Amino acid sequence: MNPVLQSLDDAICLFYPRLCLACGKQHLPSKQILCTTCEFLLPRTDFHLFKENDFTRKFWGRVDIQTGTSLFHFLKESKTQNLIHNLKYRGKKEVGVILGKMLGKTLIKSELYQNIDLIVPIPLHFKKEIKRGFNQSDVFAQGLSETMKIPWAKDALERKIFTETQTQKSRIERFQNVIKAFKVKRLELLRNKHILLVDDVLTTGATLEAGAIKILKVRGTKVSLATIAFAKSD
Ligand SMILES: [Zn+2]
Structure with a gap:
């Protein structure tokens, strides 16, 4: 400066x-x-040390991923929640970049993440992104990309339908809506690549599952997943 x-x-x-x-x-x-x-003292998960772990277990029988990890454990009213809140609702964009760099530093040391070709963030619907000013998964992807020296593609996936206020719908109906919401926009860019698909918090896994299913339809792709935080219960 x-x-x-x-x-x-x-x-x-x-x-x-x-x-x-x-x-x-x-x-x-x-x-x-x-x-x-x-x-x-923030509770790191260290899931990156194991190919199968509490994170990947959430996707068993749902979608075939290579591996998955989160930086921190997420508990309600915890310090991790404060961080995520600052990122998502108080416009602290830099939180995402810095946490991406923190996770990136651990992933470059893990054998499981050595052959990632491209980092793809879960997109927000454009109306929501305009309202928030940025996509929290984009800034996280940017931090990961800078540390891991792997390119990231902001626009590889697109979110078409506004998937909010679904509280009245059943879990299956909600999932079908999420699946319909994603569209692969950069097919050529994804082909034959091992993609690290990233999001902010893993809770039920429905969003990442839907994104991964769409990416895996592109020939020759493999998918691993990463999030800032991991919430244990559904
Ligand atoms: Zn502190």
């Missing part, structure tokens, strides 16, 4: 101190999102 801007940034910090986006307590130097305590 330019020295004048840096001093201005430091001055602003005196009046509006930056707080850790996970615990909301510790003050941070510029460009950091986590305090040292949170950085060490």
Whole structure:
């Protein structure tokens, strides 16, 4: 940063101190999102060490994936939830990039992620992306891509139907809607590639399952999955 801007940034910090986006307590130097305590204590899953794990188990009998992992465990009212909340609802785009880089650093050390060719984020419906200003899965993919030195394709998949307010529908009806919502837009780009499909939080897995099913229809593709957070219960 330019020295004048840096001093201005430091001055602003005196009046509006930056707080850790996970615990909301510790003050941070510029460009950091986590305090040292949170950085060490946030619950990492370490799923990347095992081809089959609690993450991949959610997809058994549903879709044939190579492997899958999340950076953190997700519990309600936890520090992980604060981070995701800051990313999705408070416009803290940088959270996604930084968490992507954190996961990327662990994946480059795992044999299971050595032959990924392309990173593809789960798209948002364009109306939702305009409202939020960005897609949280895109920024996560960008961070992963920078660290893993693997290209990412923002527009490989497209989300066609607005799949919100489905609470009255059954699980099967909801899933059918999600499947219909995705369309492969960059067929040639995906062909014969091992794709790392990424999203923010894994809960039921319906969104990632639908995205993976669509990608696997393209000849020669393999799919692995990654998310920022992993929620244990459905
Ligand atoms: Zn903290």
